[in-house]
Amino acid sequence: MSDVRLVLRSQRVLTPEGARPASVAVGDDGLIAAVLPYDTEVPPGAVLEDVGDDAVLPGLVDTHVHVNDPGRTEWEGFWTATRAAAAGGITTLVDMPLNSLPPTTTAEHLRVKREVAGPKAHMDVGFWGGAIPGNVGELRGLHEAGVFGFKCFLSPSGVEEFPELNPEELAAAMAEIASFDGQLIVHAEDPGRLASAPQKGGPAYADFLASRPRAAENDAIALLIELAREHGTRVHILHLSSSDALPLIADARSEGLPVTAETCPHFLTLTAEEVPDGATEFKCCPPIREKENQDALWAALSEGTLDCVVSDHSPCTADLKTPDFGQAWGGISSLQLGLPAIWTEARRRGHGLEDVARWMSRAPARLAGMTGKGAIAPGCEADFAVLAPEETFTVDPASLHHRNQVTAYAGRTLHGVVRSTWLRGERIADHGTPAEKKTGRLIERKTA
Structure with missing residues (x-):
């Protein structure tokens, strides 16, 4: 214990065995040296940080973030995104390959992305690669360069430089990715179903909801399961919105297929019934659906059919x-708001902080293969989110560190105030204010 530099003490430390009073000893190497009884004597030379009854969670891992840097930095950027994430209890994020210019679809484009991100990262940042038409030959090189997997769309992505895959291109990408045991993560909406749905436009949310039917997700997921069965590819379904697809996923997992799925805070906390007409801060694809759909998503989280909860932070300019x-x-x-948003609804439904830590830290870390993150245990990186679970606050967009303060949560009162965030034993945010010192690293699949 002679190399311990920090002891973080709390009455509620969320360990893999459950919440308990503990003192977490952090070594000079930024790793957790030991999880000790609460009243253990502090080693000579170590700093004691006693947070009282505030809960200490493993730092959140968000594997679904659109940073948009370089190329669309007026939408977001690594400096603003990582500061906002730190203020919200996140210590590691994985950047999506699209909405930046260039998209992360070649090893050279990954190099550009890393050069931009490195000087700006306030937390650990990794990268997904992209699978688009014509780049099957680039996938192995991206994998060897350290991306955590490959994202594709089955319907138009919204940006012309990242086209969707048709079924034949999808099968070719899945076969290639399976050949080196990579992972494919998929925006799963069937383009035929979307094309046949009514596309009215206008301010009515009901019309937008009708334009992105559940059947589009269901059919796309059925195709992915069929191809996973054929090729053995590890497949992860992004931002699941349709509860109708849950039995398909459950059956695939029962069959032993390597299929996982995530959902997002907005699907678990917001409902179609409450979206005002014209309030496009609530627009996302797939869309926020009805309350009964939301209830089924929560049940799937409880049962383990859904693996994790990640943000799908996809910002833009207000105009x-x-x-x-x-x-x-x-x-x-x-x-910045995912943790309190999820905790607010989770506590109302009878879930504990242990569940939230599993959904938002341990499970996404496992999804990305990050063996040193997602748990408060000896040998893991000393990444923590200190939360006051009983305290409330009202969301003020002006207090957000995102580049554009547009949020569907404006004016909502949420439970759970993030007191501080720690990366490898260094405080990277304190009472909502990110630290000026930059301590983040760029991480790779091979080393995380």
């Missing part, structure tokens, strides 16, 4: 959120 749902950019900014 792109025109009141026309057919024209507005589809994306919800929630990077």
Whole structure:
């Protein structure tokens, strides 16, 4: 214990064995040296940080973030995104390959992305690669360069430089990715179903909801399961919205197929019934659905059919959120608010902080293969989110560190105030204010 530099003490430390009073000893190497009884004597030279009754969670891992840097930095950027994430209890994020220019579809494009991100990262940042038409030959090189997997769309992505895959291109990408045991993560909406749905546009949320039917998700997921069965590819379904697809996923997992799925805070906390017409800060694809759909998503989380909860933070400038749902950019900014949003609804439904830590830290870390993150245990990185679970606050967009303070949560009262966030034993945010010192690293699949 001679190399311990920090002891973080709390009456509620969320360990893999459950919540308990403990003192967490952090070594000079930024790793957790030991999880000790609460009243253990502090080693000479170590700093004691006693947070009292505030809960200490493993730092959140958000594997679904659109940073948009370089190329669309007026939408977001690594400096603003990682500061917002730190203020919200996140210590690690994985950047999506699209909405930046260039998209992360070649090893050279990954190099550009890393050069931009490195000087700006306030937390650990990794990268997904992209699978698009014509780049099957690039996938192995991206894998060897350290991406955590490959994202594709089955319907138009919204940006022309990242086209969707047709079924034949999808099968070819899955076969290639399976050949090196990579992972494919998929925006799963069937383009035929979307094309045949009514596309009215305008300010009515009901019309937008009708334009993105559940059947589009269901059919796309059925195709993915069929191809996973054929090729053995590890497949992860992004931002699941349709509860009708849950039995398909459950059956695939029962069959032993390598299929996982996530959902997002907005699907678990917001409902179609409450979205005002013209309020396109609520627009995302797939869409926020009805309350009964939301109840089924929560049940699937409880049962383990859904693996994790991640943000799908997809920001834009305010002018792109025109009141026309057919024209507005589809994306919800929630990077800083995901933890309190989920905790507010989870506690109402009888879930504990242990569940939240599993859904938002341990499970996404496992999804990305990050063996040193997602748990408060000896040998893991000393990444923590200190939360006051009983305290409330009202969301003020002006207090957000996102580049554009557009949020569907404006004016909502949420439970859970993030007191501080720690990365490898260094405080990276304190009472909502990110630290000026930059301590983040760029991480790779091979080393995380």
